[in-house]
Amino acid sequence: MKVLIVSDSHGLTSELSQIREMHPDMDLMIHCGDSELQADHESLRGYAAVRGNCDFEAAFPEDRIEEAGELRFFVTHGHRYSVKSTLMNLSYKAREMEADIVCFGHSHGLGAEMSNGILFINPGSIRLPRGRKEKTYVILEARGKIVTLDVYDLSNGKIPELTQNFSLVKSD
Template identity: 75%
Template sequence: MKILILSDSHGLTSELKQIRDQHTGMDLLIHCGDSELQAEDESIKGYTVVRGNCDFEAAFPEDRVEEVGGLRLFVTHGHSYSVKSTLVNLSYRAREMEADIVCFGHSHYLGAEMVDNTLFINPGSIRLPRGIREKTYIILEAKERDIILDVYDTATGKIPELSQKFSLAKKQ
């Protein structure tokens, strides 16, 4: 199972289309907010989208839960959970939602880490990255509960040295 995760495109349209068209065969495309687009915009079609702090589209929910390939994903932008300073608030919500994986944005910092047996993923930003120059997004590949995260730059493609592997604990 493969999931494409991106965030913080801040008005970009051709890049969203290019990424979508380049990675066919995904089981799910996730946009973690701050698209600054309307729901009917052609460039966002096919993406599962949440509302960021720079979005005003009422059709985009604040948070959502997606179940794919036996995994439960909690998707949010993160601004309502103060993710720029801590993951504690988001980890409490993830536990309430019984999430295996949390996808969020807002900070524009690329990162992934395990917190209390939940994988937290921030794909960075495809417009205004922080901490690195690359404009990043992630492709998650899951085989059972083993996860591979591959990081891509919009200009140069896959960045092998940033790939990571995680193993989710078995559900009780």
């Protein structure tokens, strides 16, 4: 099972379409907000998108739950959970939603970490990255509860040295 995760595209259109076309074999495509597009814009076709702090159309949900394979994804932009300073609020909400994986953006900073048995993924930004020069998005591949994250640069493709593996098997 494969999931594409992108965030903070801030008005880009052809790039979202390009990413979708480059990865046609995805089981789920997620946009973590700040597209600055209308919810029905052609560039967002196929993406499960949420509203970011720069999105003003009410048609976007603030948060959403998506299920793919054996995994439950909680998708949000992150601004309502203060993700620039802590993941604690988001962690509480993820546990409440019984999520295996949380996808969020807002900070434009690429990152992935396990916390209390939940995988938190920020794919960075394909328009205005912070903390690195690459304009990044992530592809998650899951085999049951074993997950591999591959990071892609919009211009240069996969960044092999950033591949990470995680086990979502919860221990008692």
